[in-house]
Amino acid sequence: MDVIAGTAFGVETNSQTQDNDPFVTNCRALLTKLAQASKLQMFATLFPVITPLLRAFNLTTFSDPEADFLVNSVYTMVDDRKKSTEGKKRTDLLQLLVDVEHNASGGTANQMTREEIVGQGFIVLIAGFDTTANTLHYLVYNLALHQHVQQQLFQEIVDNLGDADPTYDNVATLKYLDCVVHETLRLFPPLPLINRRAKERRIIKGVTIPAGCGVGIPIYHILRDPEYFEDPETFNPVRFSGENRAKLDPLTVELPFGYGPRQCIGMRLALLEIKFAVVRVCRRFQFLKCEHTPDKVDFTAASLATPRKPIKLLVQPRKAT
Numbered sequence: 001m002d003v004i005a006g007t008a009f010g011v012e013t014n015s016q017t018q019d020n021d022p023f024v025t026n027c028r029a030l031l032t033k034l035a036q037a038s039k040l041q042m043f044a045t046l047f048p049v050i051t052p053l054l055r056a057f058n059l060t061t062f063s064d065p066e067a068d069f070l071v072n073s074v075y076t077m078v079d080d081r082k083k084s085t086e087g088k089k090r091t092d093l094l095q096l097l098v099d100v101e102h103n104a105s106g107g108t109a110n111q112m113t114r115e116e117i118v119g120q121g122f123i124v125l126i127a128g129f130d131t132t133a134n135t136l137h138y139l140v141y142n143l144a145l146h147q148h149v150q151q152q153l154f155q156e157i158v159d160n161l162g163d164a165d166p167t168y169d170n171v172a173t174l175k176y177l178d179c180v181v182h183e184t185l186r187l188f189p190p191l192p193l194i195n196r197r198a199k200e201r202r203i204i205k206g207v208t209i210p211a212g213c214g215v216g217i218p219i220y221h222i223l224r225d226p227e228y229f230e231d232p233e234t235f236n237p238v239r240f241s242g243e244n245r246a247k248l249d250p251l252t253v254e255l256p257f258g259y260g261p262r263q264c265i266g267m268r269l270a271l272l273e274i275k276f277a278v279v280r281v282c283r284r285f286q287f288l289k290c291e292h293t294p295d296k297v298d299f300t301a302a303s304l305a306t307p308r309k310p311i312k313l314l315v316q317p318r319k320a321t
């Protein structure tokens with residue numbers, strides 16, 4: 001939350017310590033609702049023709065007071081940025097968007113309206129928060145269940161970084177960490193399903209997809225398909241190492257972030273964020289199973305991969321060496 005609010009909007013949220021910050025509480029509440037709104041979304045995905053009807057009855061995903069609060073906050077930020085002088089310019093996403101509007105003021109096709117800027121900013125906020133947090137959640141769960149993986153990861157961090165702070169360059173040397181992150185995303189993709197609309201009629205394996213038809217792409221199931229991954233239900237980070245990775249279908253390696261021109265814009269930021277957090281946490285704590293830790297995660301039928309019951313773990317400080 002703090003990373004996305006800071007990098008996208010320059011807002012300091014301190015979500016770990018200031019639970020009552022309205023930005024944090026509204027964001028959390030909206031994401032919880034979004035995760036639950038899946039049945040309506042699924043229906044609208046399969047039958048896009050009903051979308052105008054949902055809009056007419058104000059039944060869209062973003063018609064909640066929490067969404068209003070966040071959208072209005074982004075409007076205020078955009079207006080503040082426009083008023084601020086050159087010298088005070090920030091280097092974040094919102095500033096880039098505001099500059100696009102400013103620089104294209106000749107009315108070119110690339111010019112963005114105020115609404116478009118706010119819409120883009122809002123989507124980044126929503127898309128960048130729970131996805132990364134959920135991945136970290138599932139990653140430490142996997143470590144708790146697979147102590148040998150946790151030990152190898154810990155050793156890699158100690159051997160390569162010692163006590164040094166994680167940086168863009170030094171986390172790139174942590175090859176095993178990269179495998180652990182990718183294997184976590186394979187088994188627990190935060191967005192289990194993405195959507196497209198068919199541009200033209202196509203027949204795939206005997207199934208006709210008419211032009212304009214909504215198509216759901218089941219990321220979760222593709223990433224657990226034995227056609228693409230041997231022994232797919234097993235958590236095995238080594239499948240993403242060096243020559244093993246080269247044998248995988250390249251499409252599946254980045255699939256947790258989608259595919260094609262609409263692929264996740266925050267992929268590199270997310271991977272870096274996750275790796276920084278893992279280095280900081282895993283060198284100080286060990287994650288263990290406890291009596292409430294499930295052996296298998298049962299998901300809700302939601303748009304975000306949400307566990308039906310909270311996943312509880314035992315966290316133990318590591319002894320200083």
Ligand code: HEM
Pocket residue numbers: 004123124127128129131132135189190191194195255256257258259260262263264265266267269270271
């Ligand atoms: C582990 C973390 C993340 C995962 C797994 C993830 C996954 C995805 C997926 C599957 C999509 C849809 C892609 C498609 O349709 O092909 C997407 C879109 C997007 N993501 Fe991420 N994402 C993550 C983190 C982030 C972060 C940190 C940001 C913000 C910087 C972000 C911003 C976006 C945006 C703006 C879109 C595009 C929305 C659109 O075009 O409608 N994501 N992401």
